[in-house]
Amino acid sequence: MWKAKIQVTLKKSVLDPQGVAVEKALKTLNYSNVGDVRVGKYLEVSVDGKDREEVEGQIRDMCDRLLTNPVIEDYTFEVTEV
């Protein structure tokens, strides 16, 4: 059994209003040293698989087909055996 931890973020060129809202909220709470904030999605997916290469390939496939919107989002992931 493997567990994939996937981070999905908006591409740098895409405006992130939720991130801007969080940044303003943090500044309102007197965290004046806060810079840019970006908000994205985080997914943990458990999968059965023989080896790391197979699992990584499948996770990449899932991200491209369902979990992310490749037009506006980037993703990174790490796979660990559990």
Add this chain to the structure above:
Amino acid sequence: MWKAKIQVTLKKSVLDPQGVAVEKALKTLNYSNVGDVRVGKYLEVSVDGKDREEVEGQIRDMCDRLLTNPVIEDYTFEVTEV
């Protein structure tokens, strides 16, 4: 300048309907080897600060006060110098 990458997940005991929906969608796409799926939030926060201890303390403070709901959510983060 430091960058904190924060992963926020629902606690294990809290039902995650979005994760269940993603799991079903993946199975519909013939990924029959998929197990549990959990969906959470991912944040990247840039902060100014003197040293790692100061920045980590401040990020923990932000998470507890604004970024997460400690009743139903857990969080982990890593801080890197950029």
